[in-house]
Amino acid sequence: MEGNFVYHNPTKLYFGDNAMSHLATELGNYGSTVMLSYGGGSIKRNGIYDAVVEALRQAGKTVVEDPGVMPNPTYEKVMEGARMVRDNAVDLILAVGGGSTIDYAKGVSASAYCDGDAWERFWVNQESPTGRIVPVGAVLTMVGTGSEMNGGSVITNRKAGFKRGKVFGPALYPRFAILNPRFTMTVPQYQMVAGFFDIMSHLMEQYFAGTADCTTDYINEGLMRSLIHASRIAAKNPHDYEARANIMWTATWALNTLLKCGKGGDWEVHQIGHAIGLVTDATHGMTLACVSLPYYRHVMRDGLHQFVRFAKNVWGVNPEGKADEQVAAESLACLEAWMKEIGVVMHSRELGVTEENIEQVADAVLILPVGYRTLTRDEVVDILRKSM
């Protein structure tokens, strides 16, 4: 364990195929007016919308409809939501959807009664909210971001021309989340698999840092092994409840702050992936997939001990009679084979990275001075080229 830390995660999780049956009772803990935030019409087609509305009705709530939360929620939409919260004296924001919708709801919660410009205060200056907070609840329909049990809120400002993440404190975490694995089964295969890789990337970003012996790494290895096993089953049979349940639970714990306790993190793969997404508008998880192998091959020698550990404890590589470099390289061969098996996109050119825009992507990459190696811009370009 390195350094000192605080762990505090008060989100209440209702998990299982019966989780929705708790919603009406849980709603009793909040005031009478609920803003129902969601994205497109998919929850109306698959019955989730009707089930939520029925629970709201049972709990006797007044509902303020807030549809149209987009996959990359904009600050303009956050401002609209904040106005609706004030105009209707909303007591609870109930986000029904994936990470985007929940990220959006937290943004609205912090912004509704914010003095001054919320964009500048929270997403640019990274201040903590000091004003009134409107509680957020969540019904999760897509896994990957972990937004259901953390303070993350990634918002795109179209006027400013960029996307920014803010990690709010526990007061902004969803007060409760309904996690029914069946609700995730209608997500298309491409999005589902991208979500699986996003989870794996959250785990690897936190794993590949530090040298101390740390319980957190052992927990992380367990989550990786569970995800690898379950994702192989789910990629073939998306309706396998057990696999989808284990993946949903792994996704929540992959990014709820537990895995950063007592150690640092890397997050450079996410930086490069975000830059690709900004230029190509490609699906987040797939941008991470294309970048991961070239990135990890590049930094492998700098964090060799951890790649050897990854090989033995996550992939079951037998190290006998092999040099550390070989053992480490075998871990990445295992990672590659798993990626192909579940069917992620392996080449960034398939997402729209070209010789023409590669410099533009490189310019958009934020280089973090953490992890096992701090990249130069040339190294970023090299990794991007190898990702094509």
Place this chain on the structure above:
Amino acid sequence: MEGNFVYHNPTKLYFGDNAMSHLATELGNYGSTVMLSYGGGSIKRNGIYDAVVEALRQAGKTVVEDPGVMPNPTYEKVMEGARMVRDNAVDLILAVGGGSTIDYAKGVSASAYCDGDAWERFWVNQESPTGRIVPVGAVLTMVGTGSEMNGGSVITNRKAGFKRGKVFGPALYPRFAILNPRFTMTVPQYQMVAGFFDIMSHLMEQYFAGTADCTTDYINEGLMRSLIHASRIAAKNPHDYEARANIMWTATWALNTLLKCGKGGDWEVHQIGHAIGLVTDATHGMTLACVSLPYYRHVMRDGLHQFVRFAKNVWGVNPEGKADEQVAAESLACLEAWMKEIGVVMHSRELGVTEENIEQVADAVLILPVGYRTLTRDEVVDILRKSM
């Protein structure tokens, strides 16, 4: 994953050798009168008492002294504490000590404003508190029970002649806990090692149940591996900060409800251990140690798949060319070797179990109809005999 569950753990943990520096600020969240509950004089000798009192002074609190919490806290003491809480209008109970002191503080919290007989309501009838709750905070000085982040409260009623456990809900969990690994370093070797085995037993009791693929088991395996590694270091060098820190963190997560999410548990080793403790007054962790090998050898065939998994994923047993029974048996040989290495008591006769009192111990064992096998009384006696 099996069934539906709720996970909710709002305890705020301050972890590290600087954790105490947060106490004065944290105390600002509570009213002016703090009851300071602790056991014997050890915290006065090792400086922890002075540090706590200094934080209370900085925070401007009025302190009500409540010393003398015994290793197996009695209901009579709980009633005394409850009276002190009422008489002094206490706003926070600050428990400084190990599991006993924190278990006691939760008992006082629930009992202080309880209508009717608290023993009957909570520990006998297992009711949930409906009256006013006095917040509990903790400064942990001994690891093992996980009481710092759960609702457990084991209390002994001398008049009734038995010990009972109550698991309160999250409202009774400590609101915060100060976890400084250095505070655990003054515990004598015998108690320290007993605590290590208690942690391992919490992990095994929750691991040896169920047949479904469950992320929880993967997390559990990670915690077991971290504990085994760190305890080997700490048993030789109790002042190894890294090892003690990893053990402290593992102990908290071993029993904070995460490891029962999505699966059942066993807990029969604890039942037999409690019966030995009741008759001999032996240290809890050592009673579990004596019983574990004979118990697991007895139920191994009933849960063979899980013992094979335990062998491969926790102990690194190579299964190639071996029958499942052999692989499973090797896991218990590894467990035995580890137990001897850290130095737990291996034979219950050393704790005072004799041919004369063995039937009395067996009579005190509560047989649970869960885990891989429900024991008969004859099987309990057989396991006890083999534990001697």
